[in-house]
Amino acid sequence: MMNNSTKYIYLSYFLDHSTPLYGGAKGISISPDRSIHNGDTANTKQISLQNHSGTHIDFPNHFFENGKTSENYSADFWVFDKPYLVLRKADENEIFSLSDNEMNKIPEETDFLIIKTGFGKYRGEEKYWKYNPGFAPIFATKLRENFPNLKVIGMDFISLTSYQNRELGREAHIMFLGGDKPILLIEDMDLSKLINSPKSISCLPLMINGLDGTPVSIIASI
Numbered sequence: 001m002m003n004n005s006t007k008y009i010y011l012s013y014f015l016d017h018s019t020p021l022y023g024g025a026k027g028i029s030i031s032p033d034r035s036i037h038n039g040d041t042a043n044t045k046q047i048s049l050q051n052h053s054g055t056h057i058d059f060p061n062h063f064f065e066n067g068k069t070s071e072n073y074s075a076d077f078w079v080f081d082k083p084y085l086v087l088r089k090a091d092e093n094e095i096f097s098l099s100d101n102e103m104n105k106i107p108e109e110t111d112f113l114i115i116k117t118g119f120g121k122y123r124g125e126e127k128y129w130k131y132n133p134g135f136a137p138i139f140a141t142k143l144r145e146n147f148p149n150l151k152v153i154g155m156d157f158i159s160l161t162s163y164q165n166r167e168l169g170r171e172a173h174i175m176f177l178g179g180d181k182p183i184l185l186i187e188d189m190d191l192s193k194l195i196n197s198p199k200s201i202s203c204l205p206l207m208i209n210g211l212d213g214t215p216v217s218i219i220a221s222i
Contacts, residue, residue, distance in 0.1 A: 011218040012055035013190045019054045020129050022159045028053055052213045057205055058185040060177045061212040070211040080112035080201040090117035090133035093164045097139035103146055112201050113153045116191040120156035134162030140175035154186035198222050
């Protein structure tokens with residue numbers, strides 16, 4: 001008998017000292033605070049990291065002084081019932097959008113669009129942050145025109161901004177995060193186990209006030 005039970009997978013990476021950061025930056029520190037081994041009654045850690053570390057989301061305030069920040073989103077925003085996966089290979093430094101043919105395959109009701117390029121396989125290499133692909137600014141306009149329910153777009157590379165094309169990347173960030181209907185960005189997703197569109201997605205940001213971006217834990221039902 002076929003097993004039709006729902007399974008769950010992570011679409012985000014665990015943070016650690018080896019987590020790659022945009023531009024080759026360093027700065028994630030996870031160090032002992034108290035230790036049972038040293039005679040304390042419990043184990044605790046001190047954690048320090050930049051808020052755009054690992055799998056993380058960009059809020060409008062990342063590029064707009066008065067844009068929304070982390071606390072401006074209700075709990076129901078973070079549950080997505082109509083996610084859709086697009087498989088679209090991208091090369092080093094490539095600035096891309098989706099063709100009309102590719103766009104026509106995406107359901108109109110999509111609320112979380114996932115772009116899997118395969119670039120995530122380079123995550124342990126310098127090219128992952130130094131020669132990553134990026135989205136063309138026009139892509140944001142095309143998505144808004146065709147998908148009125150779209151809230152988030154996620155990708156398996158370190159940033160919407162191609163590191164070798166930073167000026168164009170800034171323009172793309174502004175196009176996605178601006179206007180009356182911002183499309184939030186989730187960068188550095190782990191899509192290695194995802195081969196079909198999920199049934200649903202829960203995306204849980206760190207609940208810290210006033211952030212322009214924050215790491216997120218993403219769980220997909222498949």
